[in-house]
Amino acid sequence: MARVQMDRSGEMEVFVRVVREGGFSAAARTLDLTPSAVSKLVARLEARLGARLLTRTTRALTLTDEGRGYLQAAERALRALDDADQAVGSGTVRGRLVINASVPFGTHVLAPALPAFLARHPDLTIDLSLTDDVVNLLAQKADLAFRVGTLPDSALVARKLGQSRRVICAAPDYLARHGTPRTPADLAQHNCLGFNFRRSRVGWPFREDGREVEVQVAGTLLVNNGETLRQMALAGIGLARLSHWHVVDAIGRGDLVPVLEAYNPGDLETVNAVYVGGGQVPRRVRAFIDHMVDVVAAAPLFVGG
Template sequence: MEREQDRTSRMEAFVRVVNAGSFSAAARAMNLTPSAVSKLVSRIESHFGVRLIDRSTRQFRLTPEGELYYERCQKIVAEIEEAERAVSEFTSQPRGRLSVNASMGIGIHRITPLIPEFQRRYPQIELDLSLSDHLVDLVEKQAEVAIRVGPLEDSTLVARKICDSRRVVVASPDYLARNGTPKHPEDLLAHNCLTYNMRATLNEWPFLIDGNMRKIVVGGPVRGDSGETLRHMALAGAGIARLGWFQVGPDVRAGRLVPLLEEYHAGELQGIYAVFFGMRHTSMRVKCFVNFLVEQMGREQPWLAAEYATSAAA
């Protein structure tokens, strides 16, 4: 690979020397010393075993071999410059298709409402949004960015924190009227708790009991594969769920869901992250999208404790 780069550098030096009419003028254009440019051209001549340029203190002209080489090289160098210019113009303004994968709840309740503003700011970006609560392989899914609660466990990816998320235990008034309201975390063991059918750790609900953190392993007859599925089941009165405040906040404010066991809330916050490939070669469209989410979602966090406490007490 290095030899190909050296060959290209020598070609560029030769073409610039011919176009400028002197080694010193070409050196200034390339930000090199005249001797460095002269060495690059000399290496070409040594490689072919012929003289490409007849040079002296008074004259500068191409040999027949030099004319032939220049005719071909200038086309190659021009193509390289055109390719670099095209990529530079493309990346200077965010554009093109951007594939984003997000969890169901974040995608529906937080990202989709922001899309009109994102389109207004970046009209040349084509957003392709897919939603799933399952952990995804960015390469397999051909996604450039994943939005998840908690960073993905992959050292080859960059996880940038967007904001924090707070979970809350909720149930519908109808369910509570039929089954009673749990007063203590251990009361959940006698209730229908809506659980996930994927990661078992999501069914271990943490509570602060007598000053100590305890996890209650809940269960019930109904399971789902996404927080949004569990939310709809909770709204229908099927059981008790533990979900992100960003999902259920409007339902709590409207009285469709009731927060439970808040006096035992462990106070933990989970980060919401944008996960993508390394920063060094990150496209402009990825940077713009992630920065946009940090600006919009990080500025207003209606799922944090302060607003929650106000809403729950109302």
């Protein structure tokens, strides 16, 4: 029978940390080890595997082909070990939770919900990235993502948190200079700000004379995330169509003014938590989803979780 090697997971963790932190010294600081100790552990790992994992220069560390393959396998193994510990643990939520969210939802809903969750789970580290791009959870090594809008078909598991209607709005200064649109047709004379990525609808929908119509709009600015679009509307550049939860505070302060509400079709934008299915869902993922379900349910701007 092969000899049991008791220290393999420790070597894996050190190697993964070196790659994540970009060097031996940075990894040593996070592991409370000396740089020489980290270097020796990586060298011992390479000797055991019989392969060079890292190419070292005075300026940088570069993964070899063998190193890239081992990194992916090591991250999967460490995550499985963490999941196994949590599956039989005392109920403590621990480890590293990698989250991806859209910029608006992450800024206005998710981030304010983090302090209370971290206070309840001090053994957990959250790694949060905000982008309106739809990321590949496996490629980005993310545990969980929060996505707003229609979900593409995929193997991911989705849990609906809530829905919110959309609203067209503009700054009072813009409306003072260009007038307030009274009908959807008036938008042809207005600067309608939009997104530079593909959406399920190209135009803006309205309900007019009892039927839904879609009006093609155009403007001088396209952006890649809703938060920038909101900021540009606040700056008086033009009209923007955004989720109600995203602009309700600005509307309440009078910084933005809703327009064409009589033609609002009432379409709802859904917020979902998505994660990779199959097997045991890690306790840290389940706990954070449950936390966000409660956060969204308590917000009057969302409906139908």
